[in-house]
Amino acid sequence: MFRSLANSFFPPAPGAPRQPQLFLVHPAQLGRWLEEAWAAAGNIPAIGGGSGGSVQLGSPTILTDLDLPVGLRALLAPGIDVQSPGDYTTTPTAPLPLLWDHLAYAYLIESTGAYEILAEVVRRLSVGESLGQLSPASVQWARATEELFFHNPPAFSIGGLTSHLRPDQRVSRRNAYWRMFAMDLAHGMPRGWSSPLGEAPWRLDVGNGVNATFREKWTELLRQTWLGFENAKNQVGPNSTDREYVALLCQALDDMLGMRRRGGNLAREEFWFVATMSWFHLTVEYDTPIVVDLQATGTSPEARLAKIGERVGMLPAARSRELFELAEPMSALLWAIEFGSFNKGTDAENLYLPLGGIPTALNREMNRIVDLWQSATGERVKDRGAVGTATSVPTSGFVSAQPLRAPSPATPLPTAPLPTASPMSAPTLATANGRRA
């Protein structure tokens, strides 16, 4: 979300760095802006099978159930002045459509280790002088970061997810990731952390609410769309692409993710966690004042993060480049899946077929997702024959391009307690990151 707001200061040209003015805005205004951003999701136009004015959050009323009343929102307007970030403006604005990134974005950015590394930066800045002198802009960044993400949230705010019942946001985030994707972060909890509930308290009491087969279906989708890319220009010979099967996979993912969202579940959590990670992503996305002050300038987010990590004795993920680059396209694709954009074969083939011979943004991003996922995880989704779920070896020796069984929607977990496995044995996306060097 904050990256969208950063755009509004001086909308950059593609490839040009965003301006740092966002970090000069008072955190109270930024917090208030999040209330506006939550409500702005109700202004989105019609996408896919939707009618507009709502977003696929599992409940048609969740936005209005949890937003501030209009009058109160107007009374407490953020008043962010894009011309002068440190000031307040009373100029009212008409509705703007905005949508926050998918929870997958938060998972991928946090997997880079950015949160833990920058948290250590803020901690060291607050307790000593080991990181040197800061410029005024960096002082404002540090203050805003601590106030927004490491402080009890303002009472009754949309980001108020910390309470006596869930006091640790790290645990809350892992709980959301586990429920939505059945994936854990690769890095452990910070040094000194412990919970009376055990090693992985985020897995407790989730009931059947875990998308245990998300990763299997997701990688199969990537595999099948890659087949589509390979065969897109075939004029003769066999074409093993099956657009209806791709549509079935998209539908299964749509159903699966929708199951976790029923009744508006995870909507507020997703909003806040995405906002959190977007702040840390923005911090290293270009040479922001704090990056400059830490002598961590670089040409890419992963390079900057690695240099910052060196300053505080921590390592980012080994595949943080892929994770940073995967975050946006994977988020957009999952949202499109949840909007039902690919539930029919004729729509699903747009993932890999160009439009009138010209590749679309969707084609390019889908291709990019396949490449980056393969590189980030080591799963060879481009290899032929790795179809996996066939239950018997065909006597003919011919291996089908699609598995035997069509994908099914969400598969509930058994209700028996989980075995006492280390959280690190759960499917993870990156090698250990955010760990101490």
Next chain:
Amino acid sequence: MTTSKQSGGEDGGVLVGAGLVEELAHAVRALATAFAADEAGEAYLFKALADARRSQPAASPEQIRTSRDYDVLRGLLGRVDAAKVVAARRERDAIVIESAIPASAVEVVIQSASGVVERVPLFLGGQEVSVGITGPPYRLPLGRIGPHDPVVRLELLDRGGALVALGPYLPALD
């Protein structure tokens, strides 16, 4: 090879032997042949590409809609290289865009919940449609979409029909 004559002809050029001339002519002919063949190869390649392009099926309305939906989604998510979002509000017979719009935008396509589509040019004969104002707000008159019909899509397109900006969902007026 015959011995060349002394250099320094009347024009200062170098005189060469007949054998060398024949070799040079042969080389030039070989080059010309190779170049012609290469050109023919390239011409064939270009024709094949053109034929392949023509042989691509034209995009169906569903394909265009799916692709456009994804572009809209990227714009809503704030992607730097996607369409920008604009703030807009509704009046009884018009839509007012309150944000600056991209300079490349030439047309606004407005779609209502009942399926009515209106296309409003932004620049008509070099003049802005909005009444006497340069820059926001832009007031776009509506002729076919009534005030009780929600606006579900508001798209600003450039000359090539590409999406450059998008507006919000606008509920019906009471």
